[in-house]
Amino acid sequence: MKKFILLTAMFLTGFLSCEKHKVIPPDIPNDKDTIFELVWATKFDSKEGIISTDFTQEYKDWVLVGGDKHEPPTLMAFNKKTGNLDWEYIHQGAVNNEIDLSVVYENIYIAICSHGLVAIDLDKRKSIWELDFYPLDYYRENSNSIFNGYLYLNIQIGGAGLDANAAAFIKVDIKTGKHEIIYRVNKQGDNLTAFSPPAFWTDPNSNRTLMIFNEYPNVQKPPQEDDQNIVAMDLNTGEIIWKTEKFSEHFYSNSLHPPAIYKDIAINGGDWSIYAFDVNTGTQLWRHPFINYHTGIWTKTNHLIYDDKLYVNNSQHDVSCLNPTTGKLIWNNERGGANCTDNMLYYEKEDYLVFTSWGYGSVMILDAITGKTIHQEEQNDNSNYNNDIVYDKDLDMFFTSTYKHAIGFKINPPK
Numbered sequence: 001m002k003k004f005i006l007l008t009a010m011f012l013t014g015f016l017s018c019e020k021h022k023v024i025p026p027d028i029p030n031d032k033d034t035i036f037e038l039v040w041a042t043k044f045d046s047k048e049g050i051i052s053t054d055f056t057q058e059y060k061d062w063v064l065v066g067g068d069k070h071e072p073p074t075l076m077a078f079n080k081k082t083g084n085l086d087w088e089y090i091h092q093g094a095v096n097n098e099i100d101l102s103v104v105y106e107n108i109y110i111a112i113c114s115h116g117l118v119a120i121d122l123d124k125r126k127s128i129w130e131l132d133f134y135p136l137d138y139y140r141e142n143s144n145s146i147f148n149g150y151l152y153l154n155i156q157i158g159g160a161g162l163d164a165n166a167a168a169f170i171k172v173d174i175k176t177g178k179h180e181i182i183y184r185v186n187k188q189g190d191n192l193t194a195f196s197p198p199a200f201w202t203d204p205n206s207n208r209t210l211m212i213f214n215e216y217p218n219v220q221k222p223p224q225e226d227d228q229n230i231v232a233m234d235l236n237t238g239e240i241i242w243k244t245e246k247f248s249e250h251f252y253s254n255s256l257h258p259p260a261i262y263k264d265i266a267i268n269g270g271d272w273s274i275y276a277f278d279v280n281t282g283t284q285l286w287r288h289p290f291i292n293y294h295t296g297i298w299t300k301t302n303h304l305i306y307d308d309k310l311y312v313n314n315s316q317h318d319v320s321c322l323n324p325t326t327g328k329l330i331w332n333n334e335r336g337g338a339n340c341t342d343n344m345l346y347y348e349k350e351d352y353l354v355f356t357s358w359g360y361g362s363v364m365i366l367d368a369i370t371g372k373t374i375h376q377e378e379q380n381d382n383s384n385y386n387n388d389i390v391y392d393k394d395l396d397m398f399f400t401s402t403y404k405h406a407i408g409f410k411i412n413p414p415k
Contacts, residue, residue, distance in 0.1 A: 003258075009173075035365065038081030039397065039411040044068075044076075044404055049225050049387075050053045054342065055105045056400050058390040060164045061099050062086060063399040064109060066099035073099050073111045073118045078406045080392060080399065089125050094132040102114070105144060105174045108399070110151060113329050114140060119177060125371050129177030139164065143197040143256045149174055149177070154195045157184075157411075161332040162220050167193045169213075183233060185215075199258035199266065200235070201279045209235040212281060213257050216252050228252035230259065230277060242282035247275060253297040257342070260303035262324040267310060269298020274312060276327060286290050286327035289316070300358070301340040306354075311353060311368070313340040319353070319364075321371060331371035336363040341388045349396070350413050354403075356400060363400065365411060374414070380405055 039193060044050050044065075053066030058080070067074025073091040078084065095116035109127070111118040117131040133155075141154040148366045153171040158165030170182040185193040196214035203210070215229040228248035233239045259268040265285060266277045273289040297315050304311040310324040319336025321392030322329055338359025345354045346368060353366040362383025363377040377385070383402035390399050400407050 003148060007139055014337055016258065029343060033326065035414055036377040037412055038380070039408045039410055040103060041335075041380055041407050042078055042083040042085065044406070050401065051403055053099050055102045056390050056406075057082065057102055058385050058392060058399060059104055059107070059108065059109070062122075062405055063390070064102070064104070064122075064407065065401055066102060066111065071098050072096045073113055075099070075109060075111065075120060077122075078405070078408075080395060080397060083406065083408055087125060089120060091120070091127050091130075093118070093127065093130050094131045094134075099196075101142075101144065103144065103151070105146060105149070105151075108174055110174065112140070112144060112153075117153075117172065117177070119174065125134070131172065131177050131179060132170075133251060138170075141194070143258075145197045145199065145258050146174075147198075147200045152182075152195060152198055154213075154357065156194075159226075162192055167195060169195065169198065182235075182238065183211075185414075190216055190220055192220050193217050194255065196209075196255050197258045199261050201261050201266070203263070203280075209343045210241060212234045214252075214254055214259070214303070216255065223251040223253075226252050228254075229268065230282065231269055232266075232274075232279065232282060242283065244277060244282040247277075248273075251297070253299060256299050257302040260305050260324075262310065265324060267303060267305075267324060269303070269312070269314070272314070274298070274310075274327065276324070288322060288329065289325040290314070290320070292316075292318075300342070301355075303341055303342065304344045304353075305348065306346040309368075310344050311346075313337060313344070313346055315339055319329065319344075319366060319371070321368070329387065331356050333366060333371040333373060336366055336371065336373065338360075340364075343388050345389055345391055345398075347391070347411065350411065352411065354389055354391075354411070356387060357385055360383055362408070377409075380407065 021037040057064040059186045062077035065076045075089045077087045081085050099111040101112035109120040119129045126209045139156040139160045156164035158393045164188045170178040170179045193218045198211045198213040201210045210232045213233045218226045227246045229245045250271035254269035259266045264279045278284040299314040313319045317338045318334045337343045337357030341356040351368045353368045357364050365375040383404040387401040
């Protein structure tokens with residue numbers, strides 16, 4: 001949660017010598033497990049290690065990694081083939097704190113900082129706009145969604161945390177930085193509302209687009225006492241089309257990611273269960289409880305839908321596969337990966353799930369058909385893997401980072 005306004009952007013770009021970012025030759029494996037092939041590992045020029053950014057991104061020839069804590073918005077571009085630092089951009093402007101989250105849309109890198117947004121043109125390597133939260137008295141929540149060229153961000157207004165006066169969604173034009181508040185709920189007494197990021201569904205018959213999100217109307221209370229609603233709003237008119245109230249029986253969850261949309265079904269986490277709703281009416285279609293998840297919440301990892309299957313991970317060790325139409329369990333891996341980072345990747349070439357388990361500090365490779373763990377890659381140079389993984393299909397390479405390195409690797413399936 002943090003602050004934003006539109007200002008004339010100032011910028012500084014520079015190419016740095018790769019001497020400060022040393023490319024380390026990979027170790028030769030001592031065993032016969034060569035499934036994980038480390039192609040390159042480039043150590044950051046940082047004594048502390050890079051610990052602020054939650055996302056690795058990629059664009060053209062580069063792996064994009066945000067800078068360290070207490071730095072101005074800093075973007076490092078590592079060559080995908082060699083691991084060399086090709087260029088680095090350091091933003092100079094009103095938004096002057098580190099990049100926490102990020103997204104790439106076309107040629108624009110959106111640096112989401114605690115106190116604002118910075119849009120960086122990746123071809124020209126300069127900022128094109130910034131949105132400073134301080135003058136607007138905005139305080140940022142923790143996630144975002146992209147739809148049709150706009151960034152949708154949930155914020156608090158007039159204070160941070162329980163001191164806020166209202167909760168709202170802002171809609172930001174990615175090309176220009178112009179923004180507007182599209183939905184707002186004012187604080188009523190002690191009752192403060194919060195939202196998850198939204199998902200979007202367009203009716204093929206009417207072309208009406210619904211913005212679907214979780215609403216938590218009493219976040220000042222402990223999770224087991226707060227309510228969890230799922231809401232569908234007409235994106236064009238702002239009209240609430242339906243709201244399914246208090247569907248989560250035990251405690252709220254799924255606050256950092258949007259519901260997953262499968263055909264005309266909205267799939268969402270609540271308490272220790274996965275719920276599914278009709279996107280037209282909000283009617284609950286099915287619920288699958290995981291009774292061994294009593295201390296787990298559906299927050300860290302976004303739900304993945306691929307090829308008529310739903311892959312989920314809560315804050316516990318399990319990774320599970322469900323039928324998104326019926327909620328029937330297809331498989332469950334009890335040690336699939338604790339606290340998976342935000343996005344699991346589906347590796348089409350081998351039908352693998354590839355992702356980072358923040359809880360294990362490892363890169364995980366699972367068989368997407370059976371759920372079997374194919375490989376767990378632990379640490380590199382005594383540093384845990386901590387970040388999302390991105391993939392380049394042309395190079396057939398994956399990219400991520402540890403706290404100390406940018407990483408490029410390949411997967412060699414077992415013979």
